[in-house]
Amino acid sequence: MLDLAKAYQPLIGKTLDALVWRPMRSDTPGVVADLGSPTLEFTGAISLFFATEEIALSWFNGSRGDYHLYACKPSDWSPFSLDLVHASTEQPWAGVVGAQLTEVEFFTHPTIPGQCAATRHVFARAGQRIEVWIGVGANGRMEGRDELLARIGAKPDNFDELELMEAL
Numbered sequence: 001m002l003d004l005a006k007a008y009q010p011l012i013g014k015t016l017d018a019l020v021w022r023p024m025r026s027d028t029p030g031v032v033a034d035l036g037s038p039t040l041e042f043t044g045a046i047s048l049f050f051a052t053e054e055i056a057l058s059w060f061n062g063s064r065g066d067y068h069l070y071a072c073k074p075s076d077w078s079p080f081s082l083d084l085v086h087a088s089t090e091q092p093w094a095g096v097v098g099a100q101l102t103e104v105e106f107f108t109h110p111t112i113p114g115q116c117a118a119t120r121h122v123f124a125r126a127g128q129r130i131e132v133w134i135g136v137g138a139n140g141r142m143e144g145r146d147e148l149l150a151r152i153g154a155k156p157d158n159f160d161e162l163e164l165m166e167a168l
Contacts, residue, residue: 004116005166007071008104011050012168015100016123018049019087019132021150022056028083035088039140039151044082045072046134046150048121050101057119059136059146067136067144068115092152096130099123107135107162112144118162131155 023031027042034040045058058072087093103122108115118135133156135142137149140157149156156162 002106002116002166004069004071004106004119005104005168007055008168011048011053011055011101012104013100013102014050014053016048016050016097018047019093019097020047020049021085021087022047022077022082023085024081025083028085031085035085036090036092038092038153039149041138041147041149043147045077046148057134057148059148061146062112062115066112066115067146068112068117069119069134069136070116095125095128096123096132096152099125099128099130103168105167106165107142108165109143109158109162115144116165117144118142118156 021031022045023042024044031040031042045056047054047056056072057069059067060070061067100123102124105120106116107118109117118133121132123130133151135149137143137145138147142149142156
């Protein structure tokens with residue numbers, strides 16, 4: 001089982017209490033300007049809070065320069081290097097906070113074989129299915145890049161290139 005899958009396993013069935021963007025300070029103005037967008041791209045981390053548990057996702061640069069997604073701790077970053085911006089409570093992100101996590105899928109990309117490039121989070125709320133993608137990539141594509149990409153309600157532009165590694 002992937003380390004990421006182990007981190008997510010106890011969260012299945014839990015309610016998302018907060019979704020937080022943690023951009024590097026230089027990326028914060030762009031994140032704030034794009035809060036109403038269904039796609040956000042920045043360097044830093046993304047935290048999902050479930051009651052007393054947090055999972056923070058960021059990119060990791062492996063020994064071959066293979067950027068991939070991993071579960072981090074905000075303390076992995078230099079002190080005060082990341083800001084904290086809550087996801088918008090308006091559309092398109094409005095329905096995700098307060099929804100129940102029902103599934104998580106982990107995908108790889110040919111540029112980083114065997115490493116996680118993207119995660120699809122499936123949430124349920126009042127009979128509605130909400131998909132949130134978080135991965136490494138840029139320009140709507142999730143692949144081995146040194147940016148985080150978050151998207152709600154739509155697959156990555158290169159979905160056909162992604163390979164499912166594991167599902168919870």
